Amino acid sequence: MTETNDSGRKQEMVMISEVLLQTDQEDQRVVILKERKDADMFFMMFVGDTEFMAIAKEKGAFTSPRPMTHEIYLKIIENTPIVFTKIEIHSMTEGTYYANIYFKMDGKEVALDARPSDSVALALHGKVPIFVNKELMRRMITEKDLENYRDLIKTVKF
Amino acid sequence: MTETNDSGRKQEMVMISEVLLQTDQEDQRVVILKERKDADMFFMMFVGDTEFMAIAKEKGAFTSPRPMTHEIYLKIIENTPIVFTKIEIHSMTEGTYYANIYFKMDGKEVALDARPSDSVALALHGKVPIFVNKELMRRMITEKDLENYRDLIKTVKF
Numbered sequence: 001m002t003e004t005n006d007s008g009r010k011q012e013m014v015m016i017s018e019v020l021l022q023t024d025q026e027d028q029r030v031v032i033l034k035e036r037k038d039a040d041m042f043f044m045m046f047v048g049d050t051e052f053m054a055i056a057k058e059k060g061a062f063t064s065p066r067p068m069t070h071e072i073y074l075k076i077i078e079n080t081p082i083v084f085t086k087i088e089i090h091s092m093t094e095g096t097y098y099a100n101i102y103f104k105m106d107g108k109e110v111a112l113d114a115r116p117s118d119s120v121a122l123a124l125h126g127k128v129p130i131f132v133n134k135e136l137m138r139r140m141i142t143e144k145d146l147e148n149y150r151d152l153i154k155t156v157k158f
Numbered sequence: 159m160t161e162t163n164d165s166g167r168k169q170e171m172v173m174i175s176e177v178l179l180q181t182d183q184e185d186q187r188v189v190i191l192k193e194r195k196d197a198d199m200f201f202m203m204f205v206g207d208t209e210f211m212a213i214a215k216e217k218g219a220f221t222s223p224r225p226m227t228h229e230i231y232l233k234i235i236e237n238t239p240i241v242f243t244k245i246e247i248h249s250m251t252e253g254t255y256y257a258n259i260y261f262k263m264d265g266k267e268v269a270l271d272a273r274p275s276d277s278v279a280l281a282l283h284g285k286v287p288i289f290v291n292k293e294l295m296r297r298m299i300t301e302k303d304l305e306n307y308r309d310l311i312k313t314v315k316f
Binding site for chain 2: 048049050051054065066067069070072073074075076077079080081082096101103105110112113114115118
């Protein structure tokens, strides 16, 4: 899928079907997005505790007796004609990822700047597609890569 | 101000003009609501980190380069005819406070169940009144109270 972003430059977008939650060695919360379960490209971002919990709840990981912040607002929005259409994680500047939430209101399409973590929670809740700029995705390191890397290292002269 | 709640019982509501943030001895985040600066009645609740920060930001305590969750949703709602009218912290059950967010949409008034912390952040953002059920407010302990208490203690027979 090719789209044009604000700057007019073409962006190749990857549609996400896997939203994975992890904590890293230092107990930081990590969200990983993949096109498919077996895809070797992935998008990774660190998120705050509350945003991590919001995504976990949307994935059905737990229930809570009281509504979380994003749930209250989505409930308010249910009373309006707003229809969410998609979210896009489109760029990275100075170590920060940027996303847009797209919605329709009275036939008008609106794009709104948002944090990727909030956007992903919203997308899971509203069952709208998640897109990530392909340039922001990394390739998983495979055993074959490691082997090639070891071979490469052997050729390096110190 | 007297209102009728869902159960039809009359509730005396106090309108809040002071929203104070504190951390307690154990570094827990506390929100204190008062009718006036010099009032000796107050409402107190413990809140999570993110909710504390949301209220602090709405009070102008800091700025952040990226929008917080509630700010993104309030920005989405700006595109709709929704008008927030008030919030009410109306009851406490099993140690949990309950609030309602009131808004108008196409002439219809809607009350929505919400956490008090989210409601207060919304009220500060939208500059709508905050009400607290008077029964949920406590009286500040004064020096005079302590003195009376000491006198009372002296009369107690063990």
